[in-house]
Amino acid sequence: MSALNIRPAAPFDSMAIAALVRESWLASNQNILPRDTVAHVKASGDLSGFVAGEWQSIRVAEVDGMIVGAVGVNPAGVIWLLYVLPAYQGCGVGSALYNDAIGAMKRAGNRKALLEVMAANENAVAFYRSRGWVPEGRRTQHIPGFRFTAVRMGLALA
Numbered sequence: 001m002s003a004l005n006i007r008p009a010a011p012f013d014s015m016a017i018a019a020l021v022r023e024s025w026l027a028s029n030q031n032i033l034p035r036d037t038v039a040h041v042k043a044s045g046d047l048s049g050f051v052a053g054e055w056q057s058i059r060v061a062e063v064d065g066m067i068v069g070a071v072g073v074n075p076a077g078v079i080w081l082l083y084v085l086p087a088y089q090g091c092g093v094g095s096a097l098y099n100d101a102i103g104a105m106k107r108a109g110n111r112k113a114l115l116e117v118m119a120a121n122e123n124a125v126a127f128y129r130s131r132g133w134v135p136e137g138r139r140t141q142h143i144p145g146f147r148f149t150a151v152r153m154g155l156a157l158a
Contacts, residue, residue, distance in 0.1 A: 002063050002064050004063055004093060004096055005062045006060070006061050006062075007059065007062065008059055008060075009056075009070065013060060013067060017058060017067060017070050020067055020068070020069070020070055020083055021070070021081065023086065024084060028121055057072050057073060057074055057080075058072045059101070059104075061093050061096060063093075068088040069084035069093040069094060069097050071101045073101045076110075076114075077108075077111075077114060077157070078114045079114070080115070082098060082115075094127065098127075098131070102155075106157050110157055111156070111158040112154055112157055112158075113133075114136075114153070114154050115152075116150040116152050116153070117151055118149070118150055118151075120148065125151060128153055134153060136152045136154045137152040138150065
């Protein structure tokens with residue numbers, strides 16, 4: 001892999017980030033989601049409008065000028081987005097984005113970090129557990145044709 005560059009997202013990155021989120025989310029959850037839900041997500045409108053409104057809180061990872069990962073952190077210390085293209089998973093991109101996000105939260109004075117992850121996504125749960133995150137609760141969420149449980153996790157930063 002060529003050199004990895006992490007930088008703040010820019011408004012013109014919205015479409016690339018939206019495509020990355022869709023591809024990564026579907027790949028990570030393909031064995032969990034019913035086929036009709038996958039088809040609905042693939043056919044539904046793109047996320048670029050949403051990302052365009054949130055780009056200020058997103059940092060992206062680039063390899064050879066291509067966005068291969070993204071992390072979003074809000075001022076309250078919530079990681080609300082962390083995705084890496086499937087071809088770049090296992091190469092340290094996710095860890096680099098994660099470390100960047102944790103560093104930013106610490107510099108901002110956050111004492112605790114929070115996130116939610118699909119409980120059935122064992123790889124994501126293991127990723128966070130290996131970094132000291134602990135489960136703090138669960139909630140049920142519905143998307144068209146699918147009901148899932150999200151695990152709320154926390155990490156002390158101070």
